[in-house]
Amino acid sequence: MVLRLPRLHLLLTALWLLGATGCGEPPPPPAQTPPGKAAPAAPAPDAQEASSGTVTIGGEDEAETVQRWTPPSVQIDAADGAAARRAADEALREGRLYESAEDAIPIWLALLQQDPDDRRARQGLQRARGALLAQADALLAQPLQQRMALAEATQLALVLMTIAPDDEKVRALQQRVERAQRVVAFNRAGEDDLRAGQIGEDGDGAIVNFREALALDKDNGRARQGLAAAESGLIGRAERAARSADFAAAGRWLAEASKVHDASPTISDAFERIEAIRAATLATLRDQGLRDLVTPQGLKPAREKLEAAMRIALPGDPAVALLRERIELATHYGSFRPGQVFSDALRDGGRGPQMTVVPHGGFQMGAGPTEPGATDAERPSHYVRFERGFAMAITEVTVDDFARFVKSANARPRATRRGHSIVYDERSGNFIRRSGVDWQSDYDGGRALANQPVMHVSVRDAEAYASWLSEQTGRSYRLPSEAEFEYAMRAGNAGRYPWGDGGKPPEDSGNFTGSLDVSPSGRRWANAFIGYGDGYWGAAPVAMFKPNAWGLHDMAGNLSEWVADCWHASYRRAPADGAAWYNPGCRARVIRGGNWANSPEQTRAAWRQSQDSDTTSARIGFRLVRGI
Numbered sequence: 001m002v003l004r005l006p007r008l009h010l011l012l013t014a015l016w017l018l019g020a021t022g023c024g025e026p027p028p029p030p031a032q033t034p035p036g037k038a039a040p041a042a043p044a045p046d047a048q049e050a051s052s053g054t055v056t057i058g059g060e061d062e063a064e065t066v067q068r069w070t071p072p073s074v075q076i077d078a079a080d081g082a083a084a085r086r087a088a089d090e091a092l093r094e095g096r097l098y099e100s101a102e103d104a105i106p107i108w109l110a111l112l113q114q115d116p117d118d119r120r121a122r123q124g125l126q127r128a129r130g131a132l133l134a135q136a137d138a139l140l141a142q143p144l145q146q147r148m149a150l151a152e153a154t155q156l157a158l159v160l161m162t163i164a165p166d167d168e169k170v171r172a173l174q175q176r177v178e179r180a181q182r183v184v185a186f187n188r189a190g191e192d193d194l195r196a197g198q199i200g201e202d203g204d205g206a207i208v209n210f211r212e213a214l215a216l217d218k219d220n221g222r223a224r225q226g227l228a229a230a231e232s233g234l235i236g237r238a239e240r241a242a243r244s245a246d247f248a249a250a251g252r253w254l255a256e257a258s259k260v261h262d263a264s265p266t267i268s269d270a271f272e273r274i275e276a277i278r279a280a281t282l283a284t285l286r287d288q289g290l291r292d293l294v295t296p297q298g299l300k301p302a303r304e305k306l307e308a309a310m311r312i313a314l315p316g317d318p319a320v321a322l323l324r325e326r327i328e329l330a331t332h333y334g335s336f337r338p339g340q341v342f343s344d345a346l347r348d349g350g351r352g353p354q355m356t357v358v359p360h361g362g363f364q365m366g367a368g369p370t371e372p373g374a375t376d377a378e379r380p381s382h383y384v385r386f387e388r389g390f391a392m393a394i395t396e397v398t399v400d401d402f403a404r405f406v407k408s409a410n411a412r413p414r415a416t417r418r419g420h421s422i423v424y425d426e427r428s429g430n431f432i433r434r435s436g437v438d439w440q441s442d443y444d445g446g447r448a449l450a451n452q453p454v455m456h457v458s459v460r461d462a463e464a465y466a467s468w469l470s471e472q473t474g475r476s477y478r479l480p481s482e483a484e485f486e487y488a489m490r491a492g493n494a495g496r497y498p499w500g501d502g503g504k505p506p507e508d509s510g511n512f513t514g515s516l517d518v519s520p521s522g523r524r525w526a527n528a529f530i531g532y533g534d535g536y537w538g539a540a541p542v543a544m545f546k547p548n549a550w551g552l553h554d555m556a557g558n559l560s561e562w563v564a565d566c567w568h569a570s571y572r573r574a575p576a577d578g579a580a581w582y583n584p585g586c587r588a589r590v591i592r593g594g595n596w597a598n599s600p601e602q603t604r605a606a607w608r609q610s611q612d613s614d615t616t617s618a619r620i621g622f623r624l625v626r627g628i
Helices: 007-020 047-051 078-093 104-114 119-140 146-163 168-195 206-216 221-243 247-258 265-293 299-312 318-333 399-409 414-418 459-473 482-490
Strands: 054-061 064-070 355-358 361-365 382-386 390-393 420-425 430-435 560-566 588-592 608-612
Touching: 064 146, 078 104, 078 119, 104 119, 104 146, 119 146, 119 168, 146 168, 168 206, 168 221, 206 221, 221 247, 221 265, 247 265, 265 299, 265 318, 299 318, 355 482, 361 482, 382 482, 390 482, 399 459, 414 420, 482 560, 482 588
Parallel strands: none
Antiparallel strands: 054 064, 355 390, 361 382, 420 430, 560 588, 588 608
């Protein structure tokens, strides 16, 4: 590996000097002088260099540089050998080994230059060598101020290589110093990379340098601390990315950090912290989105919060799922839920009719081309979709409901003003016009019960009730569109009848013309569902039979009901969004749903009929819908 730091070359110079320092005889001192006296100026080094040991850079040629230790010059008179030995011994005791001409090693080297067989000088050098080795060992093991310690240990190694180049311990020290120099160089390079922000995730930088150091010294604390700092730096990047909601980058940085150490507990801790940041961010987005949804124009900002949450969430995140669900509900139902039952408070202190939320969706409206009993008015069958749910009254409007309107609004419905309506005549078995009948009357003109569906009301009366209820509640009530009525009546069923394709209604499913029904005088229906009976001849009180799948009572029976549409002879060009097909000023309106006196064919889900807007009858009532 090539390091970027130029000073590394100087540090590695020591690697060459240990292999190149002399294996021959020690350099000879100058001519003899009295023991402990520095030699006079010589033609070679200057005066300062001659009086103390020096490290020089020399070379055989320009391609090689060698670092050497040159002992201080010491001149000893032949007669003063004993004094020189005493001076060397004293210097050794005082720990003065090699730095000046008065130190032990230079004196012993000078003695050996005079007499290569000087036993005491050789023994002294051996003792000095042991002391230097011990000092070098201590310096290399020093945990603090390693740079200074290594520089001193390197100097000791140079001295030892000069005095004992063939000693195995010296050679071992040489290798240790070389390795320590490389370790220090790699550590310094790694630390410089850390300061420069070059952690090494790209394969070059601090991590690589620290690993190189550990390859040379597996227990090197400085390199381990460096790797820990590199790991911490990558974790810091991951957490900063997480706090900026860039969890993709956080994951990448954390993955890089996990490569630094095997099974590092700090990575697990960091992962938990980042996931906590993710969870807190998602919780904030969820809460902000939910708050948006309760504001009038909050759907768009709530969707923006959801998009932001989905970008950072892991699959299946509950906060995202909740916000998505609430946005979906708000898109289709506002603040309601499908199937929710409620009633609005009236301004006069009462309650409006009970409503249930019809789910949004689509259906095939009308009769198919081969449906038995169908007419051209019920075709062509066409797909209608409701992008938003709506609330529909659970039952037909009752006499009691309508009475509150009449009293509060001082209303005079059509049959009241006209003085008559169409009722069933038990004596003749036919429907006839009878005087004195209005909204307070039953199917035969008698007094209606409060919980019976109101009948003998025109479509104008129904619309007047809807306007009054809207004013009372502050909500928008209206007649259902024809599409809304059929959609709610089918409640997800695509059969010929609201309950399916079977010819006989399920037991207790509604008030229809059944062969088992009997009038007060014993009459029976000539055209009825065979084998079915509901116990009523005439309209039944509301909610006496089982509701359909969406919780709505009497959609297919009891009374046929006014809807908001004008009559059109077919569904060509009919709205596909379920809106009412209405032409201002039209007189011919639509009724939907079977009634207690309809034939089975008129109980089909697609059946529809035209009625004059002024019509009042014992077979027609209504219910309302409300926007949500």
